[in-house]
Amino acid sequence: MSPRRRRKSQSAAPSEEEVLRILEKWGQSLTEQILKNRYPTLEIPVRTLSNTIWDKKRKILVLGPKKARRSFFDVGEAKRFMQTVLMLSIIVRARREGDYPTIRDLYYTGKHTIYYVDEMGRRRSEETWNDQRESNAVIQDIEVATGLLREHMGIMHDAKGKIVGNVIIRSKGYDIDLSRLGSGAYAVPPNVDKLEIRRVDADYVLVVEKDAIFERLNEEEFWRKHNCVLITGKGQPDRSTRRITRRLWEEFGLPVYVLTDADSYGFYIYSVYRSGSISLSYESERLATPEARFLGVTVTDITEYKIPRNYIIKATDRDIKRAQELLRYPWFKESKAWIEQLKLFIKKKEKVEIEALSGHGFKFLTQTYIPEKIKQRKWIV
Amino acid sequence: MAARLSSRREKFRGLSPAEFFYKNREIAGFSNPVRALYQTIRELVENALDATETHGILPEIKVNIKPLENDHVFVRVEDNGIGIPPTEIPIVFGRVFYGSKYQLRQTRGVFGLGVKMAVLYAQITTGKPLKVVSTQNKSKYEYEFEIQIDIAHNMPIIKNMAIREKTFPHGTIVELITEGNWTLARRKIESYLERTAMIAPYATIVLEELDSKKEYRRVSKVLPPPPETGKYHPKGADLELVKNMIRRSKKSLTLMKFLMENFDGVGKKTAENFLTWAGFDPETKLSKLTLQDIEILVRKMKEYEKWRRPKPITLSPVGESLLKQGVKRILNPSYVTAVTRPPSSFGGNPFIVEVALAYGGNVPQSDTPTLYRFANRIPLLYDEGADVSRKVISSIDWSIYKVKFPAPLAIVTHICSTKIPFKGVGKEAIAEVPEVEKELEIAIREAARRLRRHLSKLEKLYEVKRRKTIIGKYIPEVSRALAYVSNLDEKVLAKKLQTMLEKDIKTRGVINVPAA
Structure with a gap:
């Protein structure tokens, strides 16, 4: 089989020099405001649900046009302003000195005590930030305001994604063949954009929700037998897992199939791969895979594949509530198939795990279910 | 009170007035050694005030108290009043009698009976005579008397008398030894004098005790106009x-x-x-x-409903300005306001309500407003819970006036009338007469509205000051961060931001803010 031809990426990452230049320019604009005796003011796109828009054409969640003005001379915003420029200076320093701190490193580097005398003349002190939530929030502010992802800024995080298949990547000058890892798999690094994907020889990408299923399929060498790339994000996927999935789809035109449990959480995980998450909608353009297909397990599979009763679990109230929420999401709402699935789920109040397919024998999943569903185009979108 | 005493007198025709009063001493407030000592001081101080302020003299009153053995207490009260003619001294202190009451005006005491009760009580409990020294402005001499009362015949007995060249221009000194519990009465007496000093800022009052001396120097030389005499309505x-x-x-x-x-x-x-x-x-x-x-x-x-309203000429309110000075002198608040209402009447009796409100400063924090009550310039110390002022204050929702308890809030109420509507015989609580209650509420609410305006202003000032702190404390951090990113000297940015902040605060119109 011949390797996939590479397409031009619409979401290529900026170079390190470009990143530093953008960050410095942003800081410089604030400095200039001060030098011109104007109240320094940041403009930051609003990251709330009300400013999250479903882009029908591109089928991804994007940030709306609403921007918040954060002036240093606004009593309610002064601290957040200080935190933002403090974080900016730490990131700029890391870029200038070629460091790759984690978000926790950034939290500790910026955390210190400010001493001051209050309006009643009392000596007081406060921390620049009290917990990592605060420092993480300003990192996100900087991302949306500059249009740079934190991976581009050289900020590391726990990466938990795994990938295996007929793919050759190049990282730090080494070629790595992802089909020659034995029983292991390649751990997706935080900054996927620093990887070069040199060669892809596969028909599709199979994303599985659960690590255990991934391990099983890898051990059986499912990807070799069915000529696909196997990926897992171990539950809710992190940014780098989503990014590499998107790159395989965008740059190599591979169809992407997602396999999760048949419950509200599984459905939502699919939706994150496909359309992006609400809290990180500004990243969707780089992370979402709008054409991802939901292979299963669907609610109708429970009857269609005659899953034995002892594998069926009663859905909790929270499951049902979550499913009702999903029904209101635009990308589910505009899909007849999904409305049908979710309504059935709410009605029957039944859920199953992927492992339920083992009710028909351990080989049923790999030998029957997955190939049959792909071949018969029984996925839903 | 007048009517009740008069009609009782008829029933007790067999008793001399002195006997009658001794037997009914609780009516005059001499029910136990603590109350009696308090009442004695009160009667003597009120007489001293009536002898001075009513006659246009700025009061200078010295009170001296020494506990002796066997629960006996030496009391001396000295004033710079008009003095008493020598011929009247024995009668004034040594004979219980009814004054004529066809003329009417606001006075501290009624009939001058109280002081005779004090004398009577001292005589019964310790057997010691009363000593009076008095001189008038026009006289060259001062007269000293030692007097006891012949209770059965209601006549003064002059034990001793002396005349000498006077040693002070005018005034009266009264000394007596009475039974009393100084330890227990002390706090009440001190607080009585403190409150008297509050309602009479033009008076200098000195309290000398065994081991301490407390002096309230006058803070004003203005006397409120004395009441005129008038007729009954x-x-x-x-x-x-x-x-x-x-x-x-x-x-x-x-x-x-x-x-x-x-x-x-x-x-x-x-x-x-x-x-x-x-x-x-x-x-x-x-x-x-x-x-x-x-x-x-x-x-x-x-x-009859068509009488003309009673004329208030018989009343002498303290007035807003003096009242404020008095409150400042005692409570030293950061804010004080006073309201003197126009005259009103109940049942033919004219009355005027005055209210002062003090906030912050040395006013103690408390869960309800601290109340200082006065009737005809007499402090009321007992039975506060039964008083109409407390009732009105409790009925007000203070949060609408921006007061959050515990708060440093004190309220002074003064009711002056030719007939104070006291509750019961103790004369320590004012009854809930609807007309009085209404006037009190109007006055207190008016004062409270002024307080709210003051607090709003303070809040705004405080807000600006807070703004300066909040923005100011982040300037070094912001300057350092942006200076690093832009390769600039952080001092340049810090100085710019500091100047901008100063300017910003100035446009908000505040330089110095008093602490709340």
Whole structure:
């Protein structure tokens, strides 16, 4: 089989020099405001649900046009302003000195005590930030305001994604063949954009929700037998897992199939791969895979594949509530198939795990279910 | 009170007035050694004030108290009043009698009875005579008397008397030894004098005790105008009073003339209209009236609705300015305001309500407003819970005036009237007379509204000050961060931001803010 031809990426990452230049320019604009005796003011796109828009054409969640003005001379915003420029200076320093701190490193580097005398003349002190939530929030502010992802800024995080298949990547000058890892798999690094994907020889990408299923399929060498790339994000996927999935789809035109449990959480995980998450909608353009297909397990599979009763679990109230929420999401709402699935789920109040397919024998999943569903185009979108 | 005492006197015809009062001493507040000592000081101090302020003299009062053995207490009160003519001294202190009350004005004590009670109580409990030294402005001499009361005959006994060249321009010194519990009464007495100093900022009051001396120096040289004497309002008269008036009048007087001469706001027309309405012939001679006629007359006088309002000339409010000075002198608040209401009346008695409100400073924090009550410039220390002022204050939702408890809020209420509507015989709580209650509420709410305006202003000032702190404390951090990113000197940015902040605060119009 011949390797996939590479397409031009619409979401290529900026170079390190470009990143530093953008960050410095942003800081410089604030400095200039001060030098011109104007109240320094940041403009930051609003990251709330009300400013999250479903882009029908591109089928991804994007940030709306609403921007918040954060002036240093606004009593309610002064601290957040200080935190933002403090974080900016730490990131700029890391870029200038070629460091790759984690978000926790950034939290500790910026955390210190400010001493001051209050309006009643009392000596007081406060921390620049009290917990990592605060420092993480300003990192996100900087991302949306500059249009740079934190991976581009050289900020590391726990990466938990795994990938295996007929793919050759190049990282730090080494070629790595992802089909020659034995029983292991390649751990997706935080900054996927620093990887070069040199060669892809596969028909599709199979994303599985659960690590255990991934391990099983890898051990059986499912990807070799069915000529696909196997990926897992171990539950809710992190940014780098989503990014590499998107790159395989965008740059190599591979169809992407997602396999999760048949419950509200599984459905939502699919939706994150496909359309992006609400809290990180500004990243969707780089992370979402709008054409991802939901292979299963669907609610109708429970009857269609005659899953034995002892594998069926009663859905909790929270499951049902979550499913009702999903029904209101635009990308589910505009899909007849999904409305049908979710309504059935709410009605029957039944859920199953992927492992339920083992009710028909351990080989049923790999030998029957997955190939049959792909071949018969029984996925839903 | 007058009516009640007078009618009782008839029932106790066999007793001398001195005996009567001793047997009913709780009426005058001498129910136990603690109350008695407090009451003694009170009566002497109030007499001293009446001898000074009423006559245009700035009061200078010295109180000296020394506990002796066997629960005996030495008390000396000295004033710079007009003094008492020597011929009257024995009668004033040594004979219990009824003063004439056909003329009316606001006074601290009624009849001057209280001081005789104090003398009587001292004599019964310790057997020691009273010593009085007094001199008048025009006299060259001062007169010293040692007096006791012959209780059975209600006569003064002069134990000793001396005349000498005077050692002070004018005034009176009273010394007595009475039974009292100084330890227990001390706090009440101190707080009584403190409150007296509050309502009388023009008075200098000195309290000398065994081991300490406390002096309230006057903070004002202005005396409130003294009350004028006036006539009774027909609605406020009672049967005993009218009977006495008739007894003292010419019997040939017509009923109409009698009303016109003896009552406030009654002219020819008013008298005629009333008498016709009440079913009397205006030309009836007083000599023709039967006791029953008089009873009907008094009842009709109370029922008649078309009398003119009582004239308040008999009243002497402290006034907003003096009241504020008095409150400042004692409480040292950061804010004080005072409201003197226009005169009003209940049942023919004119009255004026005054209220002061103090906030912050040395006013103690408390869960409800701290209350200082006064009636005719006398501090009321007991029975606060039963007083109409407390009732009005409790009924107000203070949060609408921006007061959050515990708060440093004190309220002073002063009611002056020719007849204070006391609750019960203790004369320590004012009853819930609707007219008085209404005036109190109007005055307190007006003061509270002013407080709210003050607090809003303070809040705004505080807000600006807070703004300076909040933005100012981040300037070094912001300057350092942006200077690093832009490769600039952080001092340049810090200085720019600091200047911008100063300018910003100035446009908000605040430089110095008092601490809340």
